Each structure stands twice: as structure tokens, then as C-alpha cells.
Amino acid sequence: MAVIITAPPVRRPVRDRHHRGVSRWVVLAGVTVGALVMLVPFAFMLLNAFKSPGDYSSGGPLSWPTEFYTRGLLTYWNEVNFPLKLWNSALIAGSVAVLGVVVSLLNAYALGIGRVRGRLWIVGLFLLANMLPQEALIYPLYYAAKEIGLYNTRLSVIIIFTVIQSAFGTYLLASVLGTFPRALLEAAALDGAGKWTVLWRVVFPNLRPTLAVLLIFFFIWTWNEFLIPLVMLIDNQTQTIPVALASLQGDRLMDAPTTNAGALISLVPAILFFLIFQRTLARGITAGAEK
């Protein structure tokens, strides 16, 4: 691509190699190739999700399908009762996102604004808790859930992940609130606002972008969680999408089109979600690293 664009902005005395000429196009081409490589598995999936088993066995994974075959998708859809799985995943991830953000905010308000005694240790504890391997919690949780009748319920997973996600949220928001402009708090207090009012009228509006990002992260993380749902949710009524797909792995019903169609349909919600919230995500989260 030897397209040369000579539109240098004004007052650029120095010739940067990336300003004009070919090199920036080379950089663009390189990054684009990398991005395309990232997308290849999705292309494979699309190519084979609607290909009949006959097509697949004669033409292989790379051939163009000769017919638009939807039975693989239908098989999967009916076999796993996909709408129910979708609802389970959405219910769990949505509840955890909202509850996790609320709990994080309350914790962080006490730690970042309230500066309660020993807050550094408490924040450190939350941070460490977020890092724990889930295997270190799973057996007692599994046993306790069985004892109190929460085993194989969506509620058990919601409670567990609300706590796990809010451990991270608390750490993040506490460090953000540590630098909260004191003048705003002072002014609110002078106007006679109590703590509850300050939280919802002063702190919350200021944090809204960060909370939005946190909400999205919690939702996506929970949606994609696997180990705890795998252990806790054992039947078709309660399972989430990833667990349902994994439990069918190796099943004789899962031929190439069904596998790919199943994977594809399992990705659609995540991708839709991602596209909708690209903008929010783009605002970025600087993970509590700022002083």
C-alpha cells in the first residue's frame, strides 16, 4: 500500500517517520494482520456452524457450505433448552453485578471516605480475598449449600459471586474514594447533609462512570464464571450457558455443526453485551493504580 498522504499539520518542523510516507501504513497493516489472526477462530466457527455433517465430512472444516444448514443450531437449542440457560445466566450475572456494586460502594464509602480504623488492613484483606483460588472455598461452600438447602439453586451462586466480586470492587473504589475531593464533602456537611445523603447525593453521582464500568465487569466476569457454577448447579433447570455447553462436550450429539452452532449461540449474548458497552468500557478503568 504505497499511498502517500501529504497533509502534514501546521508547524511540524521535524520529520517524524510516522508522519508521512509508508511506514505508518506498514504499522497499520501489521496491527491489522494481528487483529485478523485474533478473529480467525470466530471465522472458523461461523463457517462450520451452518454446515451439514455431510458437507463437513466431505469438504472438511475449511470448505464453503453447500447449503444453509440450521439443524445443528436447532438440535443444540432444544437439547439444552437454551432460552432457559440464557435466563439463568442473565439472572445470575445481572443480580451479581447490581448487588456487587452496591456492596462495594457501601464498603468503599466506609473505607475511603470514612477512613475507619485499620482501613489499610481491611482493604488489603479484600484485595487478597479477590485473589483466592476458588478451590480454597468451594468444598465448604458446596457442603454448606447442601446442608442448608441452597445446593443447585441460582441463589447460592448469586450470593457467592456478589461477595467475590465486591471484594475487588471494594479495593478499587476504596482507592478511588481515598482521593475524593474533601471540599465537596465539607460543603455537603456544612449544608447539613448526613452520611447517607452525602453517599447518594455527592459521592454516588461523582462515581457514576466508575460504577458503570464496574457493573459491566462484574456482569461479564460472572457470566463467564465456570468452576463454582459447575460444582453448584447440576441440573437443566439451574445451569448457566458455559456449564451447559461444557456438560455436552464429547456427547455423541455434538457433531461439528452442533458444537460450533452451540458455541456461536453461546457467544452471541457476550458479544452483544460487549458491543453495547464498548463506549463505557472505552472510558476505561485504571484499576485503582492511581495514587
Next chain:
Amino acid sequence: MAVSDTVAATPSAATPTPAPPSRRRPGGRDAAYWLYLLPGAVLFILVIGVPLVGTGYLSLTRWSGVGDPTFVGWDNYQRLLHDEVFWASFRNTVAMIVAMVVVPTLLGLLLASVLFDVIGRRFRPRTAAALRAAFYLPQVLPVVVAGIVWGWILRPDGAFNSLLDAVGLGALRHDWLGDPDTALPAVMAVMIWVQIGYPVVVFMAALQRVDPELYEAAEVDGANWLRRFRAITLPQIRPETFVVALTCTIAALKVFGPIYALTRGGPENATNVPSYFAYYTFFKKLQVGYGSAISTVLTLIIVVVAVVFIGVQARSERRDRGI
């Protein structure tokens, strides 16, 4: 809420006595704030504290999950030391750290910097955003789904071997995940693909904090991309680099879903990792005590890694301020 609202003690320039440290200001130390911490703390203790202690206790017992655990002291840990599978799983963790931390962080720095500083400023910003989205896409997938698709791609009759055939490299056809020699590298490649988007997105967000005038000024002074990368980009986003390296290292130590979906730890434990090993011991072999010991060791390693990371970060921050 019947919390006695603090009346702001406005410094009305009265007697300039040395104020006691416990001034009751908004944002001061105040017992009432503990109420806000209460729900979170109760949940935390029930869902994380108690189970964690429980696992620690169970690691000192022999138990199948039914009846009462038998106390056996350090037996499980002694058995671990001589368990070849345990050591193999930790060796594989090092490979996971390479694939999930080292490579993605380095590539992520490079990509974020190029996307931000070259493509974002020389082409339309939407170009950079679209490219970033392509790299980030695998991050939003349920990792198990990604594992299942990759498992199918890497099968002997899968898309990857067909691709090799198509470009004339048919001699390289292989059962990538079924051969103990290639299974681990194959899993590593998948993990790089999964992880790369995270550092790219975090670093690009971090770069948006940086004052564009820094880059402008450097350019006017004739600094090329590499100079700008070293003199501006790297120092400016060092805090994020730390966070990314730490979170990815923890994720690598805990990796479970992809292993479950791709190989179930096989072939011959070539891709087994501590978390899958613990899961298998708990729920397939019903050796709760032994599984708890594996989990406890993994937990301790993670805590040590985290503390070391955070200590290094704190020291480097102090050094920066000392200058």
C-alpha cells in the same frame, strides 16, 4: 438512619489550642461509618472467611465428604511432596504464567502504544478503536466456550490441520492436544489468544490519562515513536503495568476453565494445573482432605506472590517520590 450527624466543626478562629486528632469532620474517623461496612463484612466472613478456614482444617483430615473427617495431621502435605502429579501441575503453572502474563503484557504494551500513539493519532480514532475491539473480543467470551471451540480447531481432523494442508504444510499435521509433547504449547497459544485483549484495553485507557501535550512536545523535539514509548508511555503507565502483571499472574495461578474444556489436564498430566488437580481430587476422587491440601498450598503461593508484587510496587512508588 439515626446516625447523629456530625456538625462540621468550622474553625471559627477562636482559641488556637492544638486540636486533638479526633476532629469530627465529614470524612474524619467516625464510628458511624462502621455501619456501612457491616453488610459487606458479614457476607465476607460467611462466604470467604469461614470456608477458607474450613478448607485449611480439612487439609489436615482424611474425608470422603460423607460422615465425619478423620484428623490425620500433616499426612496430606507429606503425600503432596512425593506426588509427581502435583509437581507436574506446578511446572505447568510456570508455562501458564509465560502464556498469560509475560507474553500478553509485553505484546499489550507494544500494541497499546502503537494503537494509541501511531494509529490513534495518524488515522481516525475509530480505526484504533476497531482494532482494539478485535484484540479484546476473546476476553468477553465465556472462556469455556473459547476452550471448546479451540479444542475443536486443534483436533486431528480440525480446522488448524486443514489450514496447514491448505497452505502446503500438510507434513506438520498433528494431534496437537492429544500428544503430551505438544499439548502444553497448544494450550499456551490458546491462553495468549484469550489474554491479550486485557492488557491492551487497560493500557490504552491508561494512556488516555496522559497529557497529549507530552507527546506533542516530544515530537516537536524530534523524538521518534521508540523514544516516546520509552520516555513517555512506559513511565506514565507503570502503575497499570503493575496491576496488569499482578492480576494476570493470579489468573494464571488459578486457571481452570480452559484446561477443563481443552484437555481435562491430559494427556498424561501434560497440561494439568493445580486448580484442575484440586477439583478432580475433590469431586472425582472424593478425597476432600487431599484436595484441601492442594488448595491450601495454592492459596499460600498466591498470597506470597501478591504480597511480593505489592511490596515491590510500594517500594518503587516510594523511590519515585524520593527523587
